[in-house]
Amino acid sequence: MKALVLKEDKTLIIRDxxxxxxxxNECVVAxxxxxxxxxxxxLGKGLYPGMxxxxxxxxxxxxxxxxxxSEVSADWKGKEVIIYPAYDWGNDEQAPTRQFRVLGMPDPGxxxxxIKVPVSNILEKPKYxxxxxxxxxxxxxxxxxxxxxxxxxxxxxxxxxxxGIGGGVAQAGLGIxxxxxxxxxxxxxxPDKIAVAVESGAIAGVNYKDVDWHLQxxxxxxxxxxxxxxxxVDTLDRYFKFMNYxxxxxxxxxxxxxxxxxxxxxxxxxxxxxxGSTMGSPKDFKDVIAFMEEHSIRPxxxxxxxxxxxxxxxxxxATGKQTGKIVIGHVD
Amino acid sequence: MKALVLKEDKTLIIRDxxxxxxxxNECVVAxxxxxxxxxxxxLGKGLYPGMxxxxxxxxxxxxxxxxxxSEVSADWKGKEVIIYPAYDWGNDEQAPTRQFRVLGMPDPGxxxxxIKVPVSNILEKPKYxxxxxxxxxxxxxxxxxxxxxxxxxxxxxxxxxxxGIGGGVAQAGLGIxxxxxxxxxxxxxxPDKIAVAVESGAIAGVNYKDVDWHLQxxxxxxxxxxxxxxxxVDTLDRYFKFMNYxxxxxxxxxxxxxxxxxxxxxxxxxxxxxxGSTMGSPKDFKDVIAFMEEHSIRPxxxxxxxxxxxxxxxxxxATGKQTGKIVIGHVD
Numbered sequence: 001m002k003a004l005v006l007k008e009d010k011t012l013i014i015r016d017x018x019x020x021x022x023x024x025n026e027c028v029v030a031x032x033x034x035x036x037x038x039x040x041x042x043l044g045k046g047l048y049p050g051m052x053x054x055x056x057x058x059x060x061x062x063x064x065x066x067x068x069x070s071e072v073s074a075d076w077k078g079k080e081v082i083i084y085p086a087y088d089w090g091n092d093e094q095a096p097t098r099q100f101r102v103l104g105m106p107d108p109g110x111x112x113x114x115i116k117v118p119v120s121n122i123l124e125k126p127k128y129x130x131x132x133x134x135x136x137x138x139x140x141x142x143x144x145x146x147x148x149x150x151x152x153x154x155x156x157x158x159x160x161x162x163x164g165i166g167g168g169v170a171q172a173g174l175g176i177x178x179x180x181x182x183x184x185x186x187x188x189x190x191p192d193k194i195a196v197a198v199e200s201g202a203i204a205g206v207n208y209k210d211v212d213w214h215l216q217x218x219x220x221x222x223x224x225x226x227x228x229x230x231x232x233v234d235t236l237d238r239y240f241k242f243m244n245y246x247x248x249x250x251x252x253x254x255x256x257x258x259x260x261x262x263x264x265x266x267x268x269x270x271x272x273x274x275x276g277s278t279m280g281s282p283k284d285f286k287d288v289i290a291f292m293e294e295h296s297i298r299p300x301x302x303x304x305x306x307x308x309x310x311x312x313x314x315x316x317x318a319t320g321k322q323t324g325k326i327v328i329g330h331v332d
Numbered sequence: 333m334k335a336l337v338l339k340e341d342k343t344l345i346i347r348d349x350x351x352x353x354x355x356x357n358e359c360v361v362a363x364x365x366x367x368x369x370x371x372x373x374x375l376g377k378g379l380y381p382g383m384x385x386x387x388x389x390x391x392x393x394x395x396x397x398x399x400x401x402s403e404v405s406a407d408w409k410g411k412e413v414i415i416y417p418a419y420d421w422g423n424d425e426q427a428p429t430r431q432f433r434v435l436g437m438p439d440p441g442x443x444x445x446x447i448k449v450p451v452s453n454i455l456e457k458p459k460y461x462x463x464x465x466x467x468x469x470x471x472x473x474x475x476x477x478x479x480x481x482x483x484x485x486x487x488x489x490x491x492x493x494x495x496g497i498g499g500g501v502a503q504a505g506l507g508i509x510x511x512x513x514x515x516x517x518x519x520x521x522x523p524d525k526i527a528v529a530v531e532s533g534a535i536a537g538v539n540y541k542d543v544d545w546h547l548q549x550x551x552x553x554x555x556x557x558x559x560x561x562x563x564x565v566d567t568l569d570r571y572f573k574f575m576n577y578x579x580x581x582x583x584x585x586x587x588x589x590x591x592x593x594x595x596x597x598x599x600x601x602x603x604x605x606x607x608g609s610t611m612g613s614p615k616d617f618k619d620v621i622a623f624m625e626e627h628s629i630r631p632x633x634x635x636x637x638x639x640x641x642x643x644x645x646x647x648x649x650a651t652g653k654q655t656g657k658i659v660i661g662h663v664d
Contacts, residue, residue: 095578095603151605232596246427254596261593264564264586268608271427273483276600 002331003056003112004310006105010044010053012311017056020108020116022069027076027119029083033135033304034110035060036317036326037168043105044314052106059085059103061110062125062134063330072119081122083110084285085138093281102139102279110135111310113331123286126293136299136325137292138285140168141176144228145288146280147250148173149180152226156181159221159244164230165205166193166323169252171300173228174200176288179295185221187213193323208233218242231256236274237263243272250275300324307331334663335388335444336642338437342376342385344643349388352440352448354401359408359451361415365467365636366442367392368649368658369500375437376646384438391417391435393442394457394466395662404451413454414621415442417470421613434471434611442467443642445663455618458625468631468657469624470617472500473508476560477620478612479582480505481512484558488513491553491576496562497537498525498655501584503632505560506532508620511627517553519545525655540565550574563588568606569595575604582607632656639663 003017022028040057042048062082068074087107090097103109108116125134147169148154148162154177162173165186177184178201186197186205194205204220206213217224223244230253233239239249240263249272262274280288291297302322305313306329317326335349354360372389374380394414400406419439422429435441440448457466479501480486480494486509494505497518509516510533518529518537526537536552538545549556555576562585565571571581572595581604594606612620623629634654637645638661649658 092578095576098577244427245430246424251596251600253600258597259593259595261591262606263591264583264608265590267606268583268585268610270608271610272608274594274599274606276596276602276604278600278603 001113002307004058005054006043006057008053010046012044012314014308014310017112019114022067022072022116024070025072025118025120026069026116027065027072027122028067028114028116029061029063029081029122030066030114031061031063031110031112032131032330033062034058034328035136036313036328037139038317039102040104040314041318048105050106055105056108056112057104058109058111060135060138061115062131065122066114068119076119076122080125082125082134082138082289083115083117084121084123084282085142086279087121089281093283096279096281111328120282123289126289128293128296129298131330132301132304132327133299136168136301136327137289139279140172140299140325141288141292142280142285143252143278144169144173144176145291146284147252147277148177148226148228150280150284151275151277152228152248152250154180154182154226157183158225159183159185159223160226160228161185161187161217161221161224162228163187163208164255165197166190166320167230168325170228170230171324174202175297175300176291179291179297183221185217185224187217196323214238214241226250229253232260233257234259235261237261237266240266240270240272243270246271248273248275250277252278302326304329333445334639336390337386338375338389340385342378344376344646346640346642349444351446354399354404354448356402357404357450357452358401358448359397359404359454360399360446360448361393361395361413361454362398362446363393363395363442363444364463364662365394366390366660367468368645368660369471370649371434372436372646373650380437382438387437388440388444389436390441390443392467392470393447394463397454398446400451408451408454412457414457414466414470415447415449416453416455416614416617417474418611419453425613425615428611428613443660452614455621458621460625460628461630464633464636464659464661465631468500468633468659469621471611472504472631472657473620473624474612474617475501475584475610476505476508477623478616479584479609480509480558480560482612482616483607483609484560484580484582486512486514486558489515490557491515491517491555492558492560493517493519493549493553493556494560495519495540496587497529498522498652499562500657502560502562503656506534507629507632508623511623511629515553517549517556519549528655546570546573558582561585564592565589566591567593569593569598572598572602572604575602578603580605580607582609584610634658636661
């Protein structure tokens with residue numbers, strides 16, 4: 001089968017790989033589409049501990065079950081499914097096990113003709129989503145749901161700031177927060193991305209390259225309850241200017257600064273919470289897909305590349321110019 | 333009536349002050365004992381914003397209702413009560429209003445013969461506590477309960493680190509955590525304080541002046557779920573050596589360092605939460621007093637000073653040598 005492989009020398013190639021077969025409690029999914037995440041770029045730079053290459057890349061995917069192993073209900077055969085993008089979360093909703101890992105290094109990923117996964121990793125594809133949308137949903141929606149809703153406690157009427165609004169998780173968060181009835185504010189370095197978010201229903205946005213962006217945000221919002229943050233800045237103290245007492249800042253990324261500094265007395269006198277979160281549990285995945293289906297939320301797609309251009313697609317992701325997900329079509 | 337007053341020049345004096353009278357929804361409590369907190373020392377140094385002096389000091393107290401205002405049930409007259417040590421938390425369990433303030437600046441405090449408070453600020457004194465214990469309970473127990481149990485989510489079987497074990501909040505936390513069936517570890521710069529905590533039921537303690545205290549703690553505990561922290565160190569990264577995934581670090585003080593730095597990627601990959609908390613809501617107060625009564629938890633008292641020596645009592649607190657609360661007896 002065709003697959004996008006990151007080789008030992010960290011170069012990319014589309015090449016033939018052995019087609020997987022289903023063992024006990026497993027199934028093989030013929031992928032109809034897959035989607036990219038920044039993870040694939042970081043893998044290409046060797047930025048993860050315990051790199052094991054070569055490996056088929058890709059965490060996001062959707063397709064049709066073509067083969068089932070023993071112990072798997074025959075009902076799954078031929079089903080259209082989306083894939084929970086990780087293994088070994090474990091039984092604790094509070095945090096994953098140390099064995100937790102995302103698909104696509106060290107385990108084979110979704111940018112391929114087929115993938116083999118445990119049947120516990122698949123969910124029926126919501127019918128209202130087409131293949132490209134279904135492939136774009138898992139990782140970003142899961143990450144954003146757990147961070148903003150489960151850990152951040154987002155509810156109707158809350159005021160939420162979503163930073164770096166161009167990103168996949170941020171876009172997923174925008175859809176979820178709007179459907180929930182929250183007042184959404186966004187940040188970006190791109191006035192165009194802010195304008196698109198406001199067109200979608202966000203109240204306003206600020207350019208984080210403005211030195212007084214935090215004061216602008218206070219003025220615009222009156223005070224923020226929850227931050228869905230891809231990139232905490234070098235000091236969280238800046239956030240205290242616009243955070244309401246009891247506010248939650250949930251971070252799932254560190255593209256802004258590798259470290260952040262907090263003035264402790266301001267922090268505890270305001271009852272602020274700073275919460276780290278990444279990905280989510282299988283329960284979070286079921287919950288977010290059910291919520292998206294209930295509210296007909298469609299993942300925002302920037303562009304669909306044919307499978308043969310998967311390497312170009314990764315280059316496009318690296319430019320950071322997109323709003324929404326970059327999707328790769330199925331192998332023709 | 334006699335009262336301990338912080339004068340405009342920030343010197344202390346025991347002098348006569350007008351006895352308060354009860355307005356609508358208020359009652360007057362004849363104090364049988366009061367207790368000190370570091371707050372009174374910081375007030376003496378002018379470290380709070382919006383200082384309004386002179387003021388009667390003291391946040392903790394217990395006594396007998398001697399007078400009730402209109403709209404107050406006659407049942408309260410003559411009741412033995414403890415006092416919720418703050419005003420205007422508001423209706424949000426997540427955080428207080430901006431009007432929230434602790435007793436004893438700007439409002440008159442508990443180190444006096446009488447205090448006037450809204451009837452919503454009093455609870456019946458648990459019968460198993462004597463007056464000194466009852467006076468020692470409110471602020472420390474409330475702070476520790478909210479931080480460790482409500483925000484930190486402490487449950488039976490959790491492993492908890494309580495830092496600076498000599499302090500009042502830490503001591504209250506020790507009693508609560510042991511009663512809950514948690515495995516308790518402590519830290520201090522004093523081997524004697526650690527030894528006393530271990531005698532009370534803590535599993536082990538580390539001296540935070542040892543450069544490898546965090547590694548010792550990992551070795552002793554195998555991993556910590558919750559930290560009740562009076563003094564986060566200059567970098568939380570040190571904590572990551574012993575925190576379990578999904579762990580919560582709840583801070584209610586900043587005596588260790590005014591700022592702390594966090595490596596964001598380690599933080600979110602481990603699903604760590606850093607939570608600021610101070611004091612607690614009236615509901616938290618009811619909950620902690622009920623829990624203490626159910627488990628017969630007695631506040632640890634370091635020493636009881638007679639009222640005439642209230643200023644010496646504050647000097648004793650400032651030395652930092654005590655384990656547990658410093659209590660002031662009633663006006664003879």
